[in-house]
Amino acid sequence: MNYIISYDIADDKIRLKLFKILKDYGTHVQFSVFEASLNKKQFNKMFQEINSVKINKSTDSIVIYKLNKLTINNKLVIGCFSGDKNKPCYVI
Numbered sequence: 001m002n003y004i005i006s007y008d009i010a011d012d013k014i015r016l017k018l019f020k021i022l023k024d025y026g027t028h029v030q031f032s033v034f035e036a037s038l039n040k041k042q043f044n045k046m047f048q049e050i051n052s053v054k055i056n057k058s059t060d061s062i063v064i065y066k067l068n069k070l071t072i073n074n075k076l077v078i079g080c081f082s083g084d085k086n087k088p089c090y091v092i
Contacts, residue, residue: 001043004065005034009055018062021049 005022009015009032022028025046026036038046050062 001038001040002067002069002071003036003038003043004067005036005050005062006065007032007060007062009060009062011056011060014053014055014060018050018053018055021046021053 003026005026007015007018009018015032019028022034022036025038025042026034029035036046047064050064053062055062
């Protein structure tokens with residue numbers, strides 16, 4: 001299954017901790033956004049690790065979007081897309 005994980009975390013140390021977890025599971029596509037293709041076991045492990053990060057739940061957020069194969073392959077990108085290092089960057 002494919003996922004988009006986005007986060008908005010004020011504290012630099014907590015944000016870096018989450019970043020380090022997510023980079024082991026997916027592709028960093030924007031400052032606070034990752035794409036990941038995970039099986040159920042991988043997702044559950046990632047979710048446990050994410051859930052262990054002590055965010056301030058009154059100000060911070062982590063959002064996980066579950067996508068199907070059609071959706072993930074149907075994205076539109078304007079500007080440079082850091083999710084694919086092998087393709088040149090075109091600005092529309």
